[in-house]
């Protein structure tokens with residue numbers, strides 16, 4: 442069993458991005474990422490803080506917008522309009538989830554596709570589904586880079602993705618289909634999850650339920666990617682995979698923390714630098 446070390450790989454990506462930012466700076470370009478946080482959800486505040494620090498470390502200017510929980514739809518749309526027009530801003534990230542009174546879909550569609558470094562705009566979603574170039578959501582993109590770094594080619598593999606969200610499961614499905622895998626996508630309405638997981642050469646789990654994937658659901662020799670992030674009562678982080686029981690059956694598996702999470706941030710930085718190069 443080999444651990445897929447997302448922390449180490451993300452550091453490698455950050456090193457490359459640091460030198461790319463240096464080159465851009467010589468040309469007078471400092472990549473800028475605007476991060477919009479509405480409300481005071483503690484998990485979101487932590488992630489946003491991590492994104493801010495990572496930007497700084499590689500030479501991206503992070504422009505934070507912390508808005509109160511009570512922010513109105515129109516006020517947020519107007520901020521996005523300003524950021525869309527700001528030449529110093531290459532990427533715009535609106536931290537999810539937004540408070541329930543806001544219409545997330547309308548807000549994400551208001552971001553100009555060329556600054557949509559999360560890859561959530563319908564234009565970028567459509568491009569990914571057609572295997573055309575565009576911004577790809579950071580988490581699934583990070584998974585692809587992690588596989589690539591360990592010479593794991595999904596072509597021809599039977600893959601099972603658990604979760605069908607716009608941020609994880611669906612873009613993951615598209616990337617894997619584009620890479621030549623045969624993909625089954627499972628979700629809360631799936632009748633017999635185990636029947637699907639047991640056939641998979643590669644499993645990607647993004648649900649948000651600790652120990653959802655158990656050892657008897659995994660084929661011997663499978664590759665397991667755990668996207669889940671769950672905080673336990675003790676304050677530790679666990680994924681969606683019953684790691685200690687599943688890992689011995691795997692050829693490769695990601696840890697949580699230190700797997701997919703750090704890759705997500707590295708891909709956000711990478712998408713932002715890419716956007717700056719396209720200025």
Ligand SMILES: NC(=O)C1=CN([C@@H]2O[C@H](COP(=O)(O)OP(=O)(O)OC[C@H]3O[C@@H](n4cnc5c(N)ncnc54)[C@H](OP(=O)(O)O)[C@@H]3O)[C@@H](O)[C@H]2O)C=CC1
Pocket residue numbers: 580603604605606607608609610627628629630631634647648649650668669670671701702703705
């Ligand atoms: N590592 C990282 O960088 C990131 C990690 N995450 C983590 O990934 C997890 C998923 O996030 P996200 O996609 O945003 O979450 P969502 O809640 O949007 O989606 C969860 C998905 O899991 C499915 N699901 C729920 N229960 C079951 C079940 N018992 N069996 C099978 N499928 C089930 C849901 O099905 P249905 O559609 O039918 O409701 C849904 O498709 C979370 O733990 C989140 O914290 C998220 C983003 C980045």
Ligand SMILES: Nc1nc(=O)c2c([nH]1)NC[C@@H]1CN(c3ccc(C(=O)N[C@@H](CCC(=O)O)C(=O)O)cc3)C=[N+]21
Pocket residue numbers: 487488491534535536537538559579580670678697698699700701702703705706
């Ligand atoms: N617009 C938007 N884009 C996102 O990409 C987005 C979002 N909203 N909302 C929330 C989710 C979640 N997410 C994570 C990013 C990094 C880690 C990460 O770095 N995790 C570390 C541990 C961090 C810790 O210790 O808390 C790890 O797994 O090793 C996790 C989760 C991005 N998301």
